[in-house]
Amino acid sequence: MKVLDAETKAELLTFLVVGQLFAFALVGEWLRTDHLIESAQMWLSSNGTACDWLERAKLIEACRVVALKQVRHSRLCCATGSQSPKSRD
Numbered sequence: 001m002k003v004l005d006a007e008t009k010a011e012l013l014t015f016l017v018v019g020q021l022f023a024f025a026l027v028g029e030w031l032r033t034d035h036l037i038e039s040a041q042m043w044l045s046s047n048g049t050a051c052d053w054l055e056r057a058k059l060i061e062a063c064r065v066v067a068l069k070q071v072r073h074s075r076l077c078c079a080t081g082s083q084s085p086k087s088r089d
Contacts, residue, residue: 001048001050004049004050012059013063017067019039040056
């Protein structure tokens with residue numbers, strides 16, 4: 001089993017964020033903590049990677065922050081009709 005290096009952390013974080021966004025888009029609710037833990041464990045197992053519970057918890061919390069920022073950003077862009085808050089010409 002390989003260790004969780006920076007690249008692998010980024011891949012797992014991306015996986016968790018996409019799962020959060022997908023769930024929010026489908027049902028309007030974020031994934032529960034137990035679902036995020038299970039998703040992380042499945043991803044780690046299928047990628048032959050391991051990490052301790054604290055690292056996994058930090059990534060789960062980070063995925064919540066990133067997903068929420070993305071949803072807020074998307075709503076802001078939809079409300080203003082722009083693709084990005086900085087792209088107003």
